[in-house]
Amino acid sequence: MDLRLYVDHDLCVSSGACVLERPDVFAYQDGPEQLAVVLPGGPELSEEKMADAVELCPVDAIRLLNGAGDDVTPA
Numbered sequence: 001m002d003l004r005l006y007v008d009h010d011l012c013v014s015s016g017a018c019v020l021e022r023p024d025v026f027a028y029q030d031g032p033e034q035l036a037v038v039l040p041g042g043p044e045l046s047e048e049k050m051a052d053a054v055e056l057c058p059v060d061a062i063r064l065l066n067g068a069g070d071d072v073t074p075a
């Protein structure tokens with residue numbers, strides 16, 4: 001399945017967990033709010049690694065989207 005990671009900025013509380021644990025995948029975007037984003041051109045991650053990345057976020061702001069843009073993050 002064609003999956004990609006996405007950070008929902010309505011949920012991100014700037015905890016920094018994702019940026020700290022996977023700086024190759026996540027970074028803070030510019031601006032005072034320090035919201036995380038998925039770095040463009042980051043590594044190709046397996047589905048398992050993407051699921052691991054989702055688990056990093058304490059407030060479930062890291063989401064998995066399919067190729068159609070639907071949120072398919074496991075509950």
Ligand code: SF4
Nearest residue numbers: 012013015016018057
């Ligand atoms: S772990 Fe979640 S809340 Fe913390 S910066 Fe990353 S996306 Fe935002």
